[in-house]
Amino acid sequence: MEIRFVKKALTLAIGAMVLSVVGCSNMQMGSTSAKTTATGSAGGANAQGENASLEKCDKALGTMAIVEDVNAPWYRTLTTEYKLGSTAPVLRLLAQQSNCFVIVERGRAMDNMMQERALASSGELRKNSNVGKGQMVSADYTLNPTIVFSNPNAGGGVAGIGGWVGAVVGVAGSMKKKEASTLLTLIDNRSGVQLAAAEGSASNTDFGALGAIFGGSGGGVMGGYSNTAEGKVIVAAFTDSYNNIVRAVRNYKMQTVEGGLGTGKGGLQVQK
Numbered sequence: 001m002e003i004r005f006v007k008k009a010l011t012l013a014i015g016a017m018v019l020s021v022v023g024c025s026n027m028q029m030g031s032t033s034a035k036t037t038a039t040g041s042a043g044g045a046n047a048q049g050e051n052a053s054l055e056k057c058d059k060a061l062g063t064m065a066i067v068e069d070v071n072a073p074w075y076r077t078l079t080t081e082y083k084l085g086s087t088a089p090v091l092r093l094l095a096q097q098s099n100c101f102v103i104v105e106r107g108r109a110m111d112n113m114m115q116e117r118a119l120a121s122s123g124e125l126r127k128n129s130n131v132g133k134g135q136m137v138s139a140d141y142t143l144n145p146t147i148v149f150s151n152p153n154a155g156g157g158v159a160g161i162g163g164w165v166g167a168v169v170g171v172a173g174s175m176k177k178k179e180a181s182t183l184l185t186l187i188d189n190r191s192g193v194q195l196a197a198a199e200g201s202a203s204n205t206d207f208g209a210l211g212a213i214f215g216g217s218g219g220g221v222m223g224g225y226s227n228t229a230e231g232k233v234i235v236a237a238f239t240d241s242y243n244n245i246v247r248a249v250r251n252y253k254m255q256t257v258e259g260g261l262g263t264g265k266g267g268l269q270v271q272k
Contacts, residue, residue, distance in 0.1 A: 036235035037202075042096035050097040051239060055246035057100035062140035064101035064186075066091050074147045084231050087145050087238060091184075094242045095143070100249065104139045141186055141195065143245075147234065148181040178229055179203040180237040184245050193261065196248040200241025204233045 040049025045060075066088045068075060078084050088107060095101050105113065113136070120131040179201065186196040259265030 036090075036232045037239040038090045038093050038235050040097065042093060045099050047097035047099070053243070054094065054098055054239070055100075055243040055250075056098045057246065057250065059099070060102050061100055061249060062102070063104050063137055064095060064141040064143055065104050065106035065139035065189075066095070066143045066145070067106055068145060072146070074149060077149060078147060078234075082230055084234065087147070087234070090235050090238055091143065091145060091242065094239060098242070098246055100246050101141065101143075102137075104137050106139060139189055142189055144185045144187065145238065146183040146185075147237075148183060178233045180230075180233045182234070182237040182241045184238075184241045186245060186249070191261070193255075196245055196252070198241045198244035198248055200237045200239070200244055202233050202236030202240055204229060204236070 037051050037053075039051055040047060042048075042050075068086060068088055078087075086107075092103050096103055116125070116131050117133070119125050120129060125131060180203075181199065181201045184198050184200070185194055187193070188195050257263075257266050
């Protein structure tokens with residue numbers, strides 16, 4: 001009896017392993033279900049497979065760095081509570097595909113750039129490596145992203161750093177509408193003047209709350225989908241805000257102050 005039990009358990013274990021291997025064989029590259037509104041690729045001024053609604057420019061307007069405020073409350077909420085990563089890669093893809101800006105590195109990869117220069121100055125690199133001073137390109141502009149979260153416990157009112165808009169529709173616990181609002185500001189690095197600002201938004205109805213009907217085990221399974229849905233709606237909102245930035249700079253008109261900027265001769269004076 002004991003031997004038969006062991007054989008049966010072993011057979012079940014082997015069967016589970018076979019099913020696991022078979023399941024892996026169904027892996028598909030380029031799955032449409034995994035895509036966001038930021039699709040395709042970019043190489044120089046050329047783009048492939050980009051979103052058809054992405055706004056573009058005939059020529060680049062300058063060099064641009066994308067910098068997030070990693071100490072801001074919205075960024076901590078994004079990365080700790082919702083386990084989502086940096087927004088910079090998405091914005092870099094959209095910006096290069098649009099051909100409106102040439103992207104320069106000012107993120108973590110810059111550590112590696114400086115490491116190569118340190119190796120060159122220490123004599124560790126080959127003489128013809130051509131790594132040294134005077135080659136890096138300056139950033140004309142900085143693009144700064146922000147996510148405006150809303151609090152689901154306050155009737156959808158904006159809370160600045162709260163959770164997602166959680167307007168539940170239909171059967172309670174069966175559907176949830178996720179919304180995201182994003183802001184982009186474009187700064188001139190030489191003067192510090194804000195050149196443009198744009199809001200963007202997106203919404204998506206998903207079944208992330210369906211797990212509540214099935215208890216803890218079902219909720220755990222659906223939780224991963226909910227996180228994916230949240231990520232997708234943020235990407236869509238940033239795509240919308242980036243399109244609005246492009247529309248703004250294409251119609252850019254320089255602001256002027258009589259007497260010059262920052263000279264103390266502005267139109268809003270205080271008594272001396």
